[in-house]
Amino acid sequence: xxxxxxxxxxxxxxxxxxxxxxxxxxxxxxxxxxxxxxxxxxxxxxxxxxxxxxxxxxxxxxxxxxxxxxxxxxxxxxxxxxxxxxxxxxxxxxxxxxxxxxxxxxxxxxxxxxxxxxxxxxxxxxxxxxxxxxxxxxxxxxxxxxxxxxxxxxxxxxxxxxxxxxxxxxxxxxxxxxxxxxxxxxxxxxxxxxxxxxxxxxxxxxxxxxxxxxxxxxxxxxxxxxxxxxxxxxxxxxxxxxxxxxxxxxxxxxxxxxxxxxxxxxxxxxxxxxxxxxxxxxxxxxxxxxxxxxxxxxxxxxxxxxxxxxxxxxxxxxxxxxxxxxxxxxxxxxxxxxxxxxxxxxxxxxxxxxxxxxxxxxxxxxxxxxxxxxxxxxxxxxxxxxxxxxxxxxxxxxxxxxxxxxxxxxxxxxxxxxxxxxxxxxxxxxxxxxxxx
Amino acid sequence: xxxxxxxxxxxxxxxxxxxxxxxxxxxxxxxxxxxxxxxxxxxxxxxxxxxxxxxxxxxxxxxxxxxxxxxxxxxxxxxxxxxxxxxxxxxxxxxxxxxxxxxxxxxxxxxxxxxxxxxxxxxxxxxxxxxxxxxxxxxxxxxxxxxxxxxxxxxxxxxxxxxxxxxxxxxxxxxxxxxxxxxxxxxxxxxxxxxxxxxxxxxxxxxxxxxxxxxxxxxxxxxxxxxxxxxxxxxxxxxxxxxxxxxxxxxxxxxxxxxxxxxxxxxxxxxxxxxxxxxxxxxxxxxxxxxxxxxxxxxxxxxxxxxxxxxxxxxxxxxxxxxxxxxxxxxxxxxxxxxxxxxxxxxxxxxxxxxxxxxxxxxxxxxxxxxxxxxxxxxxxxxxxxxxxxxxxxxxxxxxxxxxxxxxxxxxxxxxxxxxxxxxxxxxxxxxxxxxx
Numbered sequence: 001x002x003x004x005x006x007x008x009x010x011x012x013x014x015x016x017x018x019x020x021x022x023x024x025x026x027x028x029x030x031x032x033x034x035x036x037x038x039x040x041x042x043x044x045x046x047x048x049x050x051x052x053x054x055x056x057x058x059x060x061x062x063x064x065x066x067x068x069x070x071x072x073x074x075x076x077x078x079x080x081x082x083x084x085x086x087x088x089x090x091x092x093x094x095x096x097x098x099x100x101x102x103x104x105x106x107x108x109x110x111x112x113x114x115x116x117x118x119x120x121x122x123x124x125x126x127x128x129x130x131x132x133x134x135x136x137x138x139x140x141x142x143x144x145x146x147x148x149x150x151x152x153x154x155x156x157x158x159x160x161x162x163x164x165x166x167x168x169x170x171x172x173x174x175x176x177x178x179x180x181x182x183x184x185x186x187x188x189x190x191x192x193x194x195x196x197x198x199x200x201x202x203x204x205x206x207x208x209x210x211x212x213x214x215x216x217x218x219x220x221x222x223x224x225x226x227x228x229x230x231x232x233x234x235x236x237x238x239x240x241x242x243x244x245x246x247x248x249x250x251x252x253x254x255x256x257x258x259x260x261x262x263x264x265x266x267x268x269x270x271x272x273x274x275x276x277x278x279x280x281x282x283x284x285x286x287x288x289x290x291x292x293x294x295x296x297x298x299x300x301x302x303x304x305x306x307x308x309x310x311x312x313x314x315x316x317x318x319x320x321x322x323x324x325x326x327x328x329x330x331x332x333x334x335x336x337x338x339x340x341x342x343x344x345x346x347x348x349x350x351x352x353x354x355x356x357x358x359x360x361x362x363x364x365x366x367x368x369x370x371x372x373x374x375x376x377x378x379x380x381x382x383x384x385x386x387x388x389x390x391x392x393x394x395x396x397x398x399x400x401x402x403x404x405x406x407x408x409x410x411x412x413x414x415x416x417x418x419x420x421x422x423x424x425x426x427x428x429x430x431x432x433x434x435x436x437x
Numbered sequence: 438x439x440x441x442x443x444x445x446x447x448x449x450x451x452x453x454x455x456x457x458x459x460x461x462x463x464x465x466x467x468x469x470x471x472x473x474x475x476x477x478x479x480x481x482x483x484x485x486x487x488x489x490x491x492x493x494x495x496x497x498x499x500x501x502x503x504x505x506x507x508x509x510x511x512x513x514x515x516x517x518x519x520x521x522x523x524x525x526x527x528x529x530x531x532x533x534x535x536x537x538x539x540x541x542x543x544x545x546x547x548x549x550x551x552x553x554x555x556x557x558x559x560x561x562x563x564x565x566x567x568x569x570x571x572x573x574x575x576x577x578x579x580x581x582x583x584x585x586x587x588x589x590x591x592x593x594x595x596x597x598x599x600x601x602x603x604x605x606x607x608x609x610x611x612x613x614x615x616x617x618x619x620x621x622x623x624x625x626x627x628x629x630x631x632x633x634x635x636x637x638x639x640x641x642x643x644x645x646x647x648x649x650x651x652x653x654x655x656x657x658x659x660x661x662x663x664x665x666x667x668x669x670x671x672x673x674x675x676x677x678x679x680x681x682x683x684x685x686x687x688x689x690x691x692x693x694x695x696x697x698x699x700x701x702x703x704x705x706x707x708x709x710x711x712x713x714x715x716x717x718x719x720x721x722x723x724x725x726x727x728x729x730x731x732x733x734x735x736x737x738x739x740x741x742x743x744x745x746x747x748x749x750x751x752x753x754x755x756x757x758x759x760x761x762x763x764x765x766x767x768x769x770x771x772x773x774x775x776x777x778x779x780x781x782x783x784x785x786x787x788x789x790x791x792x793x794x795x796x797x798x799x800x801x802x803x804x805x806x807x808x809x810x811x812x813x814x815x816x817x818x819x820x821x822x823x824x825x826x827x828x829x830x831x832x833x834x835x836x837x838x839x840x841x842x843x844x845x846x847x848x849x850x851x852x853x854x855x856x857x858x859x860x861x862x863x864x865x866x867x868x869x870x871x872x873x874x
Contacts, residue, residue, distance in 0.1 A: 006575050006583035009590045009644070054571040056585055056714070063659050063713075067563025068691070069534035074523035076554035078512070079566050079694045082687050086511035097506035110634035110682035111598035113550060117513035118686065126504025129516050134491040138443050146443035148493055153446045158769055158814055161548035161800050197547035207446070222500050245547035247684065249555065250519050254505070257516045276493070276500075332595055363598050365802065377595055 006056065084108075087118060088185060093174070098126035099225070101168070103189030106315065106336065107322045111363075112163070112371040114192035116247045121254045122168050122190065122268065124225035124289075130274060132250075132258040135222070137204070137242070141280035144209025151258050155244065157199040162241070162264070163370045165338045167191040167310045169267035169294055173414030175421075180433040183322040187421065187433065188315040191338070193371035196262055198243030201236050205280070213282045219261045222276035229270045230284035231263060235308075239264045242275060265340030265369040266308040267415075269294050299410030310340035312399050313418040314347055314374070314391035325380060325429035333376040335360070339393035344372040346392055351378065353386030353422060353436050354401070360389065385425040386436060403437045443493065521545075524555060525622060530611070535563035536662070538605070540626030543752065543773065544759045548800075549600070549808040551629035553684050558691045559605050559627065559705065561662035561726075567711060569687075569695040572659070574641070574679070578717035581646025588695050592681065594636040599678070599701070600807045602775045604628040604747045606704035606731055610851030612858075617870040620759040624858065624870060625752040628775065630808035633699055635680030638673050642717070650719045656698045659713035666707045667721035668700060672745075676701045679712060702777030702806040703745040704852075706731055736847030747777035749836050750855035751784055751811070751828035762817060762866035770813040772797070776830035781809040783829055788815065790823030790859060790873050791838070797826065822862040823873060840874045 054060045078085065087102040094100040104120040121127065132151045140146040171190035174181055181187050205217075210233070217236045221227040231240070241262050244250060251257040256273030263270045269289060284290070284306075296304040314337035319325050337344045343366055348357035360374040374389070392398040402419035422436040491497045515522065524539040531537040541557040558564065569588045577583040608627035611618055618624050642654075647670070654673050658664040668677070678699050681687060688694040693710030700707040706726060721727070721743075733741040751774035756762050774781045780803055785794035797811040811826070829835040839856035859873040 004577075004580075004583050006577050006585045009584045009586045050571050056573050056575045060567075060571065060659065062565035062567050063661050063663065065565075065661055066535045067560065067565040067660060069563050070524075070526050070537045070539040070558050070560065071534055073554075073558075073691065074525070074539075075515070076524075076556070076689050076691060078686060079569075079688075079690045081566070081569055081694075085686060087507075087513075088511070089507050097508055098503045100507045102507040102511075109685045110596070111632045111685050113632045113685045115684050115686045116552065117510075119513070121507050121510075123504065123507065126506050128499035128502075128504040129518070130497075130499050132516075132518055134487050134497065136493050138493045140441075140443050143441075146441050147446045148443045149446045152763065156767065156769060158798075158812060159547070159771075159800075161810060163802075195548045195550045222497070223504060224500050224502055226500065247552050248546045248548050248550045249515060249522060249552045251516075252513050253516045254510060254513060257518075326589065330593065332593060334596075361595075363596075365600075365804075367802075373598060375595060 085118070087120060090181070090186060099124050101190060103185045104192050105185050106189050106191075106317045107184050107320050109317070110334075112193050112365070112373050113247065114194055116194065116249070116252050116255070119192040119194065119252070119255060120168070120190050123223065123254070124227055125223050127254040128223055128274060129253040130222060130258060135258050135276070137259060137275060138277045139204060139208040139280070140277070142211035142214045142282065143280050144211070147208045149204065151244065154199060154204070154242065154259065157203050159197055159199055160241065161195055161197040163193065163195045163367050164262060164264045165191055165193040165369060165371045166268045166271055167338070169269055169307070169310070169415040172417035172419070176414050176417050177411050178435050180435060182433060184315050184317050184320040185322060190268070191371070194246045195248070196241070196243040197245035198241045198262070201240040201242055201261070204242065205236065205278070210280060214280045215282045216280075216284050218279040218281060218285050218287075219270070219272040219275060220277040220279070221272045222274035227269075227272055227289060228285065228287045229272060229290055230287070231270060235263065235266070265310060267294065267310055270308065294415060296409060296413035296415050299412065304409070307416055310338070311416060311418040312339040312341070312344070312391050312393045312397045313337065314389040314399060315421055316349070316387055316389050316423060319387070319425060319431045320423055321431045321433055324431050325425060328380055328382055331378050331380050333378065333387070335374050335376075335389050337372045337374055337389070337391035338370065339391070339397065340369060341393055341395055341397065343368045343394045344391055345394045347374045348390045349376040350388040350390070351385050354388050354420065357390065380425070382427050384427065386434070387423040387425060388420050390420055401437050402435065522555070524557060527618070527623060536561050538627060540622045541629050542622050543626050543628075543754045544621050544757050546754070547771075549630050549802070549810050550684065551631055553631065553686070553689050553692070556629035556631065556689070556692060557605070557627050560660065560691070561664055562660050564691040565660055565711060566690040567659060567695060572695050572713070574696060574712060575714045576641060576645040576717070577714070579648035579651045579719065580717050581648070584645045586641065588681065591636060591641070591679065591696065594640050596634055596636055597678065598632055598634045600630065600632045600804050601699060601701045602628055602630040602806060602808045603705045603708055604775070606706055606744075606747070606852040609854035609856070613851050613854050614848050615872050617872060619870060621752050621754050621757040622759060627705070628808070631683045632685070633678070633680040634682035635678045635699070638677040638679055638698070641679065642673065642715070647717060651717045652719045653717075653721050655716040655718060655722050655724075656707070656709040656712060657714040657716070658709045659711035664706075664709055664726060665722065665724045666709060666727055667724070668707060672700065672703070702747060704731065704747055707745065731852060733846060733850035733852050736849065741846070744853055747775070748853060748855040749776040749778070749781070749828050749830045749834045750774065751826040751836060752858055753786070753824055753826050753860060756824070756862060756868045757860055758868045758870055761868050762862060765817055765819055768815050768817050770815065770824070772811050772813075772826050774809045774811055774826070774828035775807065776828070776834065777806060778830055778832055778834065780805045780831045781828055782831045784811045785827045786813040787825040787827070788822050791825050791857065794827065817862070819864050821864065823871070824860040824862060825857050827857055838874050839872065
């Protein structure tokens with residue numbers, strides 16, 4: 001066996017070998033200007049001291065004592081060292097905290113599955129925790145036989161599981177006029193992606209028996225906002241389903257426990273939580289949440305109504321304002337892309353504000369109407385960078401620039417902002433939200 | 438709109454319409470003998486009283502009050518009504534609780550993603566919670582340059598995400614001689630399936646530079662058991678990877694935080710948690726966990742060594758001893774299948790102890806070396822049933838009967854039990870673990 005002494009994997013060998021400065025190292029073959037550690041690098045603890053006794057070949061204390069036993073965590077939780085990875089909200093955004101929103105920490109996440117405990121919340125009257133044995137789903141209106149289902153009834157129908165993203169129509173809404181919040185958690189964090197299990201909506205609709213003139217359904221929630229949305233019958237019979245599980249276990253209370261309507265690819269507000277009633281009708285109901293809200297007011301005073309589909313979009317999650325660059329040299333950029341129409345076909349990345357584009361690497365699986373993870377490998381030598389990503393879907397729809405969106409729709413609305421985001425990296429590695437075009 | 442009054446979706450209309458007995462209803466078109474509610478049905482609360490005021494068209498109290506606001510749960514948790522869905526252990530199984538196991542509640546889960554908080558735990562010295570900034574991975578032995586990586590170093594390599602099952606070699610070990618524990622949580626619950634993110638092992642091995650005569654690696658954990666396993670270099674360079682995230686967020690402490698080795702399709706004991714060292718050598722090390730443990734002692738005193746691959750297996754999770762049948766008539770059976778060699782190709786279900794078989798329905802996605810969800814729709818009229826499932830993979834390997842396994846291997850070993858499980862359903866709907874063949 002080799003007798004060579006292991007050395008820390010670091011460009012700055014002198015510093016690393018002292019064991020006193022534990023550098024976030026550059027890849028050896030990319031070593032260049034080893035100078036200039038700016039404020040982001042310092043803030044990120046690059047110079048943090050680590051006790052020599054903890055490092056190999058020494059045996060650290062946690063390797064010398066028994067750990068936590070199997071009775072202590074019937075239901076697990078993240079490490080105490082990950083306590084900063086949480087949903088966060090913006091105080092000034094809404095008048096009350098019950099009718100408000102918190103945001104998924106996209107910058108801290110990997111893969112395409114969002115942990116259930118980190119899926120953003122948007123409530124209009126807070127989240128109830130409904131006893132499932134007392135919950136009912138009523139189907140009425142233009143049906144042969146109005147019915148009331150218990151949860152046990154619903155769980156006896158043939159189930160299916162699907163992985164879908166869910167995005168709030170107002171995701172990025174604060175950016176529409178250029179708020180430039182500091183972090184993709186706030187600019188893009190009203191999206192998540194989980195594996196749901198439930199029953200096709202058409203199964204329960206057919207059980208009640210749709211009348212010939214049935215053209216719309218109205219979905220109603222059991223929260224005290226009684227959230228209601230009109231949905232055309234074609235979509236209801238296509239890929240909508242009513243879910244009781246997410247990521248393998250029952251829905252979380254704040255995600256609609258015990259029953260939620262899924263409307264794949266369409267705005268999250270239509271995915272009615274705590275689903276208690278479906279009325280079948282021959283025209284839309286024009287309720288509050290599809291008239292005064294969730295329509296897009298244009299510059300000329302007209303409004304785009306029923307803007308259901310979430311258009312193709314992407315965001316670079318790392319680096320981003322909450323994830324500064326910690327060193328120069330080789331970098332792996334991470335991001336997410338999604339399309340409410342179907343599967344993502346490709347993502348391009350620009351380092352110069354959209355003048356030149358290079359293809360990103362898509363990780364598997366690439367699923368229809370689900371988040372898609374992309375990566376881009378590059379080198380940074382301390383120069384200013386204007387980072388952008390641009391996704392397109394299987395139907396050829398390409399994510400637009402803000403300038404294009406504003407030209408088409410004005411700046412009155414806060415919904416359906418799928419514009420290309422720009423992050424500016426400064427010489428210290430800090431990342432800023434800037435509006436370029 | 439229809440003026441018909443909604444009616445409860447129940448076969449026993451008289452009972453349902455009183456609103457006093459909330460039956461777990463049969464599908465209307467399958468109504469037959471409405472008699473005979475046995476002990477399982479009663480125990481499951483079929484006759485539980487629900488307050489009339491909670492039911493439609495009345496508006497329940499949770500629809501009349503504000504719910505929990507978005508500041509209250511930075512990191513979410515399941516509903517209080519799901520408090521029974523937890524990992525559980527068996528007191529008598531091990532001498533200490535630190536070197537022990539708890540089990541995934543498979544009977545309560547849907548889809549193929551196991552929630553991180555419910556993934557079974559198996560430790561040999563308890564689970565440490567290691568500060569990630571002090572954790573190191575050392576690579577030594579037959580390499581050009583021994584190296585020590587920080588977690589920041591590892592996170593700078595190009596990542597990938599994959600969905601894989603992980604099964605303990607001893608899963609079902611207590612059943613090998615016929616313990617017949619009551620519930621698939623205990624008989625099959627040492628398996629889970631998550632989306633991991635990390636770096637291919639070959640990337641870091643190549644960074645250190647493999648010597649020509651490198652044939653094996655030794656993976657070592659930082660727990661106080663210093664778990665070590667030998668792995669052939671071909672597997673190490675094939676699909677092994679070192680993961681820092683599971684289901685989108687960092688690994689849980691009990692699953693190896695901050696770094697775990699993944700050995701897709703191979704026994705879970707090799708997926709070394711809290712990975713601190715990889716030694717490269719030209720022969721296996723024959724450490725404790727691959728000699729006195731994790732080998733299969735045969736009837737003639739010889740042992741099968743290095744039985745790495747987890748053979749094709751399946752289990753019916755509902756109905757099962759913890760999930761009795763609650764009513765007669767139409768039933769949806771749920772189960773899981775997996776193969777350490779690749780993708781599941783099919784699953785058959787028998788109602789008569791293996792005399793006749795019918796194909797189950799596989800749900801998407803069907804991924805290589807991942808759990809696959811299957812369903813089977815059938816009718817139950819109160820007769821005794823001997824339920825079995827039998828999976829096969831893309832290479833034609835068919836899950837064997839216990840009798841076949843015992844004939845080939847005797848009964849000394851507790852490892853690699855992938856025999857066909859039999860559940861007996863009695864006239865009351867209760868489900869029993871029985872050994873048939």
